[in-house]
Amino acid sequence: MxxxxxxxxxxxxxxxxxxxxxxxxxxxxxxxxxxxxxxxxxxxxxxxxxxxxxxxxxxxxxxxxxxxxxxxxxxxxxxxxxxxxxxxxxxxxxxxxxxxxxxxxxxxxxxxxNLFLFNSGFRMNLAHNVATYVKQTNTKILDERHLIQDTIRKIAQYQERSERIVSTLENALEKCSYLDPSYETIKSILADYRRYDQIEPMIQNSLEAISLVEHFDNMADSAPVFYKNSGHATENGDFVTVSFNEGEIICCQNEESDDIFFLMDGAVEVIIYDQVIEIIDRPGTFIGEISVLLGFRNTSRLTRTATMRALIPTRLAVKKGSHFINSVKHKPQIIKILFKSLTEKLQSSDRTLNDILKKSRNIRALLNDFKGPKILIRRLATAASRSKEFMKYLTPLLDPEELENLQ
CATH class of the missing domain: 2.60.120.10 (Jelly Rolls)
Known part of the structure; x- marks a missing residue:
């Protein structure tokens, strides 16, 4: 229409x-x-x-x-x-x-x-909606990351178990008689299984990525807190310059604070639930405005939506959120700068989400590829069940459900 x-x-x-x-x-x-x-x-x-x-x-x-x-x-x-x-x-x-x-x-x-420049209600509603979308998108990104990690771990665990079963039966082939009725069948099935070896490097690369994320997690847990925001932003609304050394925490997720930051130089890591989701390194970028914009209609204390940590020596200008919101409402030139920053974060979050959704689909497809090896292991178990010699090696490696299916 x-x-x-x-x-x-x-x-x-x-x-x-x-x-x-x-x-x-x-x-x-x-x-x-x-x-x-x-x-x-x-x-x-x-x-x-x-x-x-x-x-x-x-x-x-x-x-x-x-x-x-x-x-x-x-x-x-x-x-x-x-x-x-x-x-x-x-x-x-x-x-x-x-x-x-x-x-x-x-x-x-x-x-x-005209509305954007001259109507504070319109631009504040628009800014609030963009901030809400950025927060929701970041939450989706984290959820997908967790899903990818869980899927990769499942693949790795299955690959490890499959390899243990196959290796055990390959060794059993050397010890069992080639006259055993299951010998040739098992030998053929094991040869088929090796077709899936090319998947292993993909799994290894994904596991290394998980290790990197966990490394960031450990850094977040051990990093010292040197800065308490309430001691730096002034009540008269002025910006105050604060310096941070590499690794210093600027603010913590869920802590009460309405300070807003303006990057002068350096770089800042944005961390949500112990995962680094963004690195901000462009001077002039607003930081912390999402939580301030999400809470400007509330009278209660605001809480941080993310932890921020200095990646390298960094200088920030800090201002009380309440004074900043007042400036945004009455000074169109400030909302222009803020909205440019918000739109860039919106675009960045949207690109990241699309990339991670694509990766998530690929990883889930990889998990589906393991239906083949799963069938092969079922075939191995079925073939070995006809031989007491092979079952002697295989039984300790099968779970109760698999053993029950052989009865």
Whole structure:
């Protein structure tokens, strides 16, 4: 469906966009409901709102710069991530069971630029959504990393067990009589099994990658904490310069803090649940803004979404998050710098997630390749079960379920 910029009234079950469509429009839900659907039509989530005041103001004001900031404070934004990333829609959006009114704005239009520069509610809502997406994406990256590690370990364990069984029976061939009824069958099966040896280097490379991650884990556990943020950021809102030596912890995940950092020089590792997910080394980059943006609507103390550690000698400018948010709301030039940093992190997280999902699929496919060796081991056990001599060597290596299947 073609939607124009401004307010659109849509009939029930009207499609706003379908998965794969271009992402050049941001939708702001004013009244009614919008359903997010998976590719097969399954309902994933329903967004609802009933903000008639916002609708009245958006209809009456053609100049976006004159809109009051508070009308965007609690509205639902949809499609903004794809618009910023310039990627196709990842979900299908459809109007719910009743009539719906949405405000549409193109991310490439002058109206968007005016709202972004002159309406603090609009830009803060947008920044909050981007920060939320970055956090969710980083969580997905970690989940996939854990899945990959678990899969690789399963492959390695299976390979090790398979090799032990095959090696044992190869040695048994030298000791058992070639007249044994199982001799030729087992010899043939063992020759087939060696076809899978080329997989081993791939497993070894993956295990080395796990060892590297575990090395980072150990470093994170043993690194000393030299900096307590509350002692450096000033109450008057000024930036304070703080220096860190290599390996020093800047802040810890889940600790209470609303400080925001600005990289002057050096490099910082971002660590979530003891895994290094990013290295920040470009001067001028904001650090720690995700937790501040996620919590700016709350009055409670903010907690860090990640641990940060100096990779090399590093200098940071530190500012209280509450003062920073105040500056962002009232100084458009600051939000421009912040949003550039946020968009780069958004793009980086999205690329990393896509890369790791591809790797995860390849690793799972590798695990499926081991169905062949699993069948071969079953064949070995079946063949050896007909010979007391071969079973003498094989029985200690089989698990109870495998032995039961031979009964």
């Amino acid at each position: 073609i939607l124009h910029e401004g307010c659109n009234t849509l009939a029930p079950k009207t499609y706003l966009c379908r998965k794969g469509d271009p992402s050049d429009m941001i939708y702001v839900l004013l009244t009614g409901s919008i359903e997010a659907l998976a590719e097969d039509g399954t309902l994933i989530h329903t967004f609802q709102d009933d903000n008639k005041q916002a609708f009245s103001l958006l209809v009456c004001n053609t100049d976006m710069s004159e809109l009051p900031s508070e009308i965007f404070d609690n509205l639902t934004f949809l499609g903004e991530i794809g618009c910023l990333l310039n990627t196709p829609r990842t979900l299908t959006l459809r109007v719910g069971k009743s009539e719906c009114i949405i405000f549409c704005i193109s991310g490439k239009s002058s109206a968007f630029e």
